[in-house]
Amino acid sequence: MMKNNADVVIIGAGINGCALAYELSKRGKDVIVLDRRHIAAGATGRCGAGIRQQWSTKENAILAKKSVEIFENLSNELNYDIGFRQGGYLIAIHDENDMQQAKKNVEMQKSIGLDVRIIDADEIKEIVPILEPKGMEAIGATFCPTDGHADPFKTAYGYAMAAIKQGARFYKFTEVKKIRVKDNEIKSVVTDRGEIKTGVVVNAAGAWSKQVAKMAGIELPNKPVRKEALVTEPIKRIFDAMVISFRHGIYFSQMEEGQILGGIPSPEEKTGYHTEPTFSFLQRMAYMLGKYAPVLKSINVMRQWTGYYDVTPDALPILGKTSIEGFIQCNGFSGHGFMISPMVARLLAQLINDEKLDLPIERLSINRFKGKVFKEKSVVG
Amino acid sequence: MRIEEHPILKFERERKINFYFNGIKMEAYEGETIASALHANGIKVLSHSRKGRARGFFCGIGKCSSCLMTVNGTPNVRTCITMVKDGMIVEGDKYDLPESFPYRKPIKEKIDVSMAIVGAGPAGLAAAIESAENGIDAILIDENPRLGGQLIKQTHKFFGSSREGAGKRGIEIAKELEEEATKKAKILLNTSVIGYYDKGYHFLVAANQMDGILYEIKAKKIIFSTGAQENMLVFEGNDLPGVYGAGGVQTLTNVYGVKPGNSGVIIGAGNVGLILSYQLLQAGVDVKAIVEAMPKIGGYFVHAAKVRRNGVPIYTRHTIKEAYGKDRVEGAKIVALDEKWNTIEGSEKDIKCDFIAVSVGLTPSTRLVQQTGAKIKFISAAGGWVALHNEYMETTKDGIYVAGDASNIEEASTAIIEGKIASLHASNSLKKVHGYDKKMKEYMKRLEELRSGIFGERAKFAKNKIYEEYYEIRENRRY
Numbered sequence: 001m002m003k004n005n006a007d008v009v010i011i012g013a014g015i016n017g018c019a020l021a022y023e024l025s026k027r028g029k030d031v032i033v034l035d036r037r038h039i040a041a042g043a044t045g046r047c048g049a050g051i052r053q054q055w056s057t058k059e060n061a062i063l064a065k066k067s068v069e070i071f072e073n074l075s076n077e078l079n080y081d082i083g084f085r086q087g088g089y090l091i092a093i094h095d096e097n098d099m100q101q102a103k104k105n106v107e108m109q110k111s112i113g114l115d116v117r118i119i120d121a122d123e124i125k126e127i128v129p130i131l132e133p134k135g136m137e138a139i140g141a142t143f144c145p146t147d148g149h150a151d152p153f154k155t156a157y158g159y160a161m162a163a164i165k166q167g168a169r170f171y172k173f174t175e176v177k178k179i180r181v182k183d184n185e186i187k188s189v190v191t192d193r194g195e196i197k198t199g200v201v202v203n204a205a206g207a208w209s210k211q212v213a214k215m216a217g218i219e220l221p222n223k224p225v226r227k228e229a230l231v232t233e234p235i236k237r238i239f240d241a242m243v244i245s246f247r248h249g250i251y252f253s254q255m256e257e258g259q260i261l262g263g264i265p266s267p268e269e270k271t272g273y274h275t276e277p278t279f280s281f282l283q284r285m286a287y288m289l290g291k292y293a294p295v296l297k298s299i300n301v302m303r304q305w306t307g308y309y310d311v312t313p314d315a316l317p318i319l320g321k322t323s324i325e326g327f328i329q330c331n332g333f334s335g336h337g338f339m340i341s342p343m344v345a346r347l348l349a350q351l352i353n354d355e356k357l358d359l360p361i362e363r364l365s366i367n368r369f370k371g372k373v374f375k376e377k378s379v380v381g
Numbered sequence: 382m383r384i385e386e387h388p389i390l391k392f393e394r395e396r397k398i399n400f401y402f403n404g405i406k407m408e409a410y411e412g413e414t415i416a417s418a419l420h421a422n423g424i425k426v427l428s429h430s431r432k433g434r435a436r437g438f439f440c441g442i443g444k445c446s447s448c449l450m451t452v453n454g455t456p457n458v459r460t461c462i463t464m465v466k467d468g469m470i471v472e473g474d475k476y477d478l479p480e481s482f483p484y485r486k487p488i489k490e491k492i493d494v495s496m497a498i499v500g501a502g503p504a505g506l507a508a509a510i511e512s513a514e515n516g517i518d519a520i521l522i523d524e525n526p527r528l529g530g531q532l533i534k535q536t537h538k539f540f541g542s543s544r545e546g547a548g549k550r551g552i553e554i555a556k557e558l559e560e561e562a563t564k565k566a567k568i569l570l571n572t573s574v575i576g577y578y579d580k581g582y583h584f585l586v587a588a589n590q591m592d593g594i595l596y597e598i599k600a601k602k603i604i605f606s607t608g609a610q611e612n613m614l615v616f617e618g619n620d621l622p623g624v625y626g627a628g629g630v631q632t633l634t635n636v637y638g639v640k641p642g643n644s645g646v647i648i649g650a651g652n653v654g655l656i657l658s659y660q661l662l663q664a665g666v667d668v669k670a671i672v673e674a675m676p677k678i679g680g681y682f683v684h685a686a687k688v689r690r691n692g693v694p695i696y697t698r699h700t701i702k703e704a705y706g707k708d709r710v711e712g713a714k715i716v717a718l719d720e721k722w723n724t725i726e727g728s729e730k731d732i733k734c735d736f737i738a739v740s741v742g743l744t745p746s747t748r749l750v751q752q753t754g755a756k757i758k759f760i761s762a763a764g765g766w767v768a769l770h771n772e773y774m775e776t777t778k779d780g781i782y783v784a785g786d787a788s789n790i791e792e793a794s795t796a797i798i799e800g801k802i803a804s805l806h807a808s809n810s811l812k813k814v815h816g817y818d819k820k821m822k823e824y825m826k827r828l829e830e831l832r833s834g835i836f837g838e839r840a841k842f843a844k845n846k847i848y849e850e851y852y853e854i855r856e857n858r859r860y
Contacts, residue, residue, distance in 0.1 A: 278578060298454070300457060304576075
């Protein structure tokens with residue numbers, strides 16, 4: 001039997017929904033998480049799982065740094081190994097323009113206490129021996145050794161299991177049909193399995209957030225964009241870092257078991273709900289991988305798949321309150337939802353629980369789209 | 382380990398060549414796979430897992446990942462379907478990437494064809510012949526080095542109707558189909574179809590890694606006759622080299638003339654297990670026992686009688702508990718089961734043997750057809766996940782067909798007819814086939830005949846379930 005009331009109903013059991021359920025139930029809130037499918041069924045389970053702190057704006061860098069601080073102790077806190085490893089992020093610098101931007105970024109990142117530096121082509125090869133700087137068209141890179149990755153499935157499950165222990169309920173394969181609003185206040189959520197009375201609804205529905213918001217009469221500017229990724233067969237562990245380039249849009253790293261996992265914008269990239277993987281992506285990614293790391297030309301690709309970025313006009317998430325009392329946004333992550341989820345969940349839990357927030361989040365409110373939009377530059381994939 | 386004398390088969394070995402295994406020079410014959418050449422040289426341990434466990438090959442048809450080795454510097458090569466070449470360097474425990482890689486730019490070939498058939502077993506061969514008869518251009522693709530699928534190792538005589546070759550041996554039927562298909566259709570061997578993409582039309586990508594060719598195939602219709610893969614049983618030591626799938630053992634003995642060992646235990650007394658046991662006896666291998674968990678033998682009585690006459694004990698209501706040995710099979714422990722399938726304490730028997738063949742059924746190979754978006758469903762009677770289809774073998778995705786074991790675990794005669802039905806239906810929807818109705822009716826009748834009798838019941842049940850689910854979906858699509 002489904003419970004018919006809760007303090008908070010979270011729509012979407014992706015990483016952010018799960019993490020928020022954990023943070024809220026830790027604060028004694030009675031939480032229900034709904035998902036049309038299951039935990040990590042959407043973008044979470046399809047993502048590159050990188051955790052990066054090297055951002056171009058200070059606010060984003062701080063948010064990411066705080067998340068890493070939580071990640072570092074998360075396996076202990078959840079009593080579940082989430083596979084968090086800090087192999088660093090190596091971000092290619094292609095020319096003098098890049099170098100100028102990199103210097104600015106590094107200066108800002110250092111000012112908030114990040115261990116990050118600019119390295120030359122020789123050091124690129126020291127950190128990731130299979131890389132070919134010429135093929136990468138790189139004159140150097142920035143490198144932050146405390147960046148890393150975690151297992152997205154294990155992280156989501158770890159959060160969910162810990163939340164359940166604290167009393168949260170997860171209803172899987174349960175679709176939200178309606179959000180009832182009266183006098184500008186959230187009243188209940190209607191699902192295909194019954195109605196749940198609640199005062200707070202969190203919209204963490206990823207690429208479907210726009211539709212969920214509409215149920216409460218809120219318009220979101222988010223767009224789903226199909227992204228593709230692939231994984232190769234496992235080879236001997238060679239490198240720990242995530243390699244990325246903002247110019248080529250490529251990212252790849254080596255998984256715990258030795259596979260190379262990565263992505264690049266597909267030549268057929270589309271807005272809207274298209275789930276089919278494309279051959280042009282496979283060709284493009286294989287070609288670029290071969291340029292970045294020529295030895296990878298001799299290994300086989302095992303799988304390719306697609307997932308959605310939930311993209312906002314400025315590539316930043318939409319977090320916090322809306323004009324409807326009790327309707328909280330936690331979406332629009334534009335491809336970076338996993339890496340900042342621990343801190344996002346903590347901040348939203350503080351917001352919902354009327355605590356003082358560790359970081360201000362007004363700048364990420366939906367209201368920002370009324371004025372001029374400034375886009376985050378450090379976006380990949 | 383090579384079989385020199387055989388009552389049915391004559392192994393015509395080609396030119397003698399040399400290859401290197403972990404630096405040791407070995408002899409082989411052209412036309413054999415790396416794995417069979419290694420077996421002939423007494424090498425059963427092909428590599429080790431990263432946790433140090435010995436690895437041998439299991440399925441022998443490129444469908445499991447047990448036989449991966451590094452060949453001429455390329456890691457993860459399926460040695461069971463890759464031909465050995467003169468001077469080849471084969472390495473077992475090498476996960477390093479090569480210093481200099483043997484990469485060459487692939488040759489790209491674009492193919493535009495009316496019908497693409499994936500898998501050149503009985504269903505695929507029959508489909509290719511059928512399409513040619515209907516004047517439809519077809520391409521037949523298989524990742525193995527030769528045509529015929531599993532038919533090329535069936536030395537027993539077939540039952541069923543004479544039109545599908547009853548009374549003939551599988552190898553003879555395979556030869557006839559091969560000759561006809563080779564004359565009539567374009568064939569790509571050593572070529573793996575690696576992906577399906579919907580580009581508004583059906584698009585397949587296939588690769589011949591050995592020759593470095595990448596095929597981009599645009600097809601109006603596709604038939605997936607991708608066969609099946611061997612099921613594994615859970616028991617201690619089931620990953621020891623020397624634990625083989627029944628099909629893998631047949632490949633070794635009947636195709637390449639190499640013994641899997643000197644004495645074996647067979648798990649499963651269905652037709653495959655019984656026929657395999659008899660084939661092993663013919664190859665001069667000692668079959669120590671056949672173990673069957675069911676209270677009765679599952680296969681035909683005639684097959685069981687043949688092995689019994691040769692003094693092979695069949696233990697029903699028994700199962701394998703353990704395969705033991707240092708780095709390869711040295712024996713099997715079997716145990717009796719009670720009515721509730723629990724093991725009976727104190728009933729263990731220790732049988733010394735140097736290989737174990739597992740023949741506990743097959744699972745349809747549906748990964749490729751699944752990529753098309755055709756609806757896949759788990760249907761236990763069909764052997765696992767299968768693409769839903771109608772009686773013309775068309776799936777829920779227009780122009781995508783399945784045939785043979787990939788659509789329901791059955792046998793070669795029905796696979797042949799299914800291949801013809803799929804191909805005839807696809808041909809007719811491309812270009813009106815003269816006398817279509819009469820021909821289709823005839824095929825349907827033959828299929829019905831083959832499935833009559835007690836051994837056809839399961840197949841009929843599975844097929845009806847598949848059709849039912851198919852029509853439910855098609856109706857929901859408001860056709």
